[in-house]
Amino acid sequence: xxxxxxxxxxxxFAGSAHAQLPFLTKRPAxxxxxxxxxxxADFAAQSGGTTVYFGTESVILxxxxxxxxxxxxAWLRRHPEVVVRIEGYGDGGDTRDHALAVGARRAEExxxxxVLLGVPSAQVSTTSWGKERPGLGRAVTVLVR
Amino acid sequence: MKRLFLILLLAGLGTAAxxxxxxxxxxxxxxxxxxxxxxxxNQMLAVGFDISQLIASDLRQTAELAPLPTTREDYYSYPxxxxxxxxxxxxxxxxxxxxxxxxxRSDGRLTVGCYVYDVDKGRELARKGFVIGPSDWRRxxxxxxxxxxxxxxxxxxxxxxxxxxxxxxGVGDGRTRRLAVMDSDGNGHRYVTAGDTTVLTxxxxxxxxxxxxxSYAGGQPNVRLLDLDSGKDRPLIQSNAISFAPRFSPDGSxxxxxxxxxxxxxxxxxxxxxxxxxxxxxxxxxxxxxSFSPDGSKIVFESDRGGSQxxxxxxxxxxxxxxxxxxxxxxxxxxxxxxxxxIAFTRRGQDGRRIGIVRVDGTGERLLTAGPGDEGPSWAPxxxxxxxxxxxxxGRSGLYRVxxxxxxxxxxxxxxxxxxxxxxxxxx
Numbered sequence: 130x131x132x133x134x135x136x137x138x139x140x141x142f143a144g145s146a147h148a149q150l151p152f153l154t155k156r157p158a159x160x161x162x163x164x165x166x167x168x169x170a171d172f173a174a175q176s177g178g179t180t181v182y183f184g185t186e187s188v189i190l191x192x193x194x195x196x197x198x199x200x201x202x203a204w205l206r207r208h209p210e211v212v213v214r215i216e217g218y219g220d221g222g223d224t225r226d227h228a229l230a231v232g233a234r235r236a237e238e239x240x241x242x243x244v245l246l247g248v249p250s251a252q253v254s255t256t257s258w259g260k261e262r263p264g265l266g267r268a269v270t271v272l273v274r
Numbered sequence: 275m276k277r278l279f280l281i282l283l284l285a286g287l288g289t290a291a292x293x294x295x296x297x298x299x300x301x302x303x304x305x306x307x308x309x310x311x312x313x314x315x316n317q318m319l320a321v322g323f324d325i326s327q328l329i330a331s332d333l334r335q336t337a338e339l340a341p342l343p344t345t346r347e348d349y350y351s352y353p354x355x356x357x358x359x360x361x362x363x364x365x366x367x368x369x370x371x372x373x374x375x376x377x378x379r380s381d382g383r384l385t386v387g388c389y390v391y392d393v394d395k396g397r398e399l400a401r402k403g404f405v406i407g408p409s410d411w412r413r414x415x416x417x418x419x420x421x422x423x424x425x426x427x428x429x430x431x432x433x434x435x436x437x438x439x440x441x442x443x444g445v446g447d448g449r450t451r452r453l454a455v456m457d458s459d460g461n462g463h464r465y466v467t468a469g470d471t472t473v474l475t476x477x478x479x480x481x482x483x484x485x486x487x488x489s490y491a492g493g494q495p496n497v498r499l500l501d502l503d504s505g506k507d508r509p510l511i512q513s514n515a516i517s518f519a520p521r522f523s524p525d526g527s528x529x530x531x532x533x534x535x536x537x538x539x540x541x542x543x544x545x546x547x548x549x550x551x552x553x554x555x556x557x558x559x560x561x562x563x564x565s566f567s568p569d570g571s572k573i574v575f576e577s578d579r580g581g582s583q584x585x586x587x588x589x590x591x592x593x594x595x596x597x598x599x600x601x602x603x604x605x606x607x608x609x610x611x612x613x614x615x616x617i618a619f620t621r622r623g624q625d626g627r628r629i630g631i632v633r634v635d636g637t638g639e640r641l642l643t644a645g646p647g648d649e650g651p652s653w654a655p656x657x658x659x660x661x662x663x664x665x666x667x668x669g670r671s672g673l674y675r676v677x678x679x680x681x682x683x684x685x686x687x688x689x690x691x692x693x694x695x696x697x698x699x700x701x702x
Contacts, residue, residue, distance in 0.1 A: 188537065214493070224606040224620050224627070224649055225474065225694065226519040227576065227583060229488075229495060230532065230539040230560040233516050237537040256494035257516055261472060263446050
């Protein structure tokens with residue numbers, strides 16, 4: 130038991146320090162998926178979607194959104210090497226800067242939920258498209274690398 | 275004989291009716307003269323004629339002044355610039371007279387002088403002289419127009435001002451957005467960003483030399499400062515947080531903007547030259563779109579702290595925050611007028627987005643446009659009209675002007691779609 134904890138501790142250390150100690154890099158338990166496009170496809174398939182939706186003017190995550198984010202978080206915990214960006218969108222009827230702020234809030238709420246579910250905060254960044262791009266009223270988790 | 279008399283009478287009535295048609299103060303703008311002689315003199319007279327015609331055209335756009343046509347028959351000598359023969363203009367029913375000269379300099383530049391006279395009282399109201407490059411004659415004309423307008427109305431004109439906006443083309447994710455700057459009459463139009471990065475909300479510095487704007491160059495929206503002469507830009511502040519909605523203080527020394535703090539958008543202020551930003555609001559929710567009062571002592575902004583988006587006013591150090599609007603609907607994008615009297619806003623409601631104004635004490639609220647896709651009013655320096663963005667049902671958008679006394683908004687002619695207009699102050 131003590132040995133197991135020690136090995137786990139060593140593995141964690143190796144994981145966080147692999148940049149300095151490349152020969153200690155942990156082998157992934159999962160089958161290795163190569164390439165960002167394949168990773169994105171796997172993420173979308175296993176999370177039930179990359180997108181969560183909000184009610185007009187709302188920044189509250191509903192039950193369907195939370196279910197999607199739980200699946201996203203599980204996938205992201207299995208792929209600590211992947212970095213994602215949450216892109217929040219505002220509502221079309223809104224004014225420009227308010228929509229930008231609402232999009233940013235939706236992205237932050239989504240990120241907070243993922244972090245709450247055990248995803249390291251360094252793995253998730255946020256941005257907002259306000260009403261500047263098509264696809265209003267949602268937050269999209271985009272795999273960056 | 276009787277018949278002839280009748281015809282003459284009718285002709286007389288016709289002329290009288292025609293003369294009364296312009297509602298503003300009648301101003302004569304005879305062509306500028308020149309002290310130069312020979313071919314140089316002819317050249318200067320030609321420039322002077324162009325300047326006078328542009329002055330008349332500038333003033334014809336206003337409701338307050340009605341210029342008489344500029345004709346070569348009205349040439350006068352150089353000494354008459356400071357000793358005009360006013361009798362001629364009294365008989366032409368002009369109340370105001372604008373005279374002046376163009377003189378060539380040994381360095382190739384031009385000296386332009388403008389003089390404004392009260393025709394009835396026979397006295398000088400204002401004069402101004404300046405040295406310009408030969409290609410800058412339009413600016414000289416705009417400055418003379420402003421001199422006459424201010425002499426008659428007591429308020430600043432809009433002639434020597436600039437407009438910045440976002441020029442848009444293409445559709446969907448591929449829509450290209452470039453910052454563009456032009457003179458307020460549409461001349462001198464130029465693009466100041468390349469179009470490879472999404473840009474939003476340009477705001478011109480009061481002296482016209484810089485533009486604060488929002489750029490996605492770093493992957494997320496951040497406020498940047500662009501120097502119009504060098505074309506170089508830099509981040510306003512060093513921060514990883516999303517920042518947006520910049521606006522200069524009236525003296526150009528500070529910039530107010532909003533920045534995300536986790537899920538909160540708060541208002542900050544920072545020196546335009548850089549340094550640490552000072553946080554002015556701390557309430558949960560969205561505080562954004564700050565705009566300074568003309569004396570720089572107060573800031574109007576929008577906040578949804580009370581449950582819906584409304585306008586609030588605070589001192590420019592963040593103290594004394596109070597709510598300004600209590601009407602139906604949601605209020606955003608406030609901008610304080612240069613005369614300090616009004617705050618323009620976008621109101622969102624059942625009937626879409628409309629432009630309106632309210633006094634700084636919260637009274638006298640009035641909607642100026644019918645919507646439904648209007649947004650982002652920006653005051654003319656005269657405080658008598660607003661520039662705003664109107665989106666059509668076809669997904670396209672344009673820039674429109676509307677005056678405070680009502681009437682249909684008029685579209686501005688620009689090369690492509692446009693959004694986020696900002697009207698500069700009068701440049702020195």
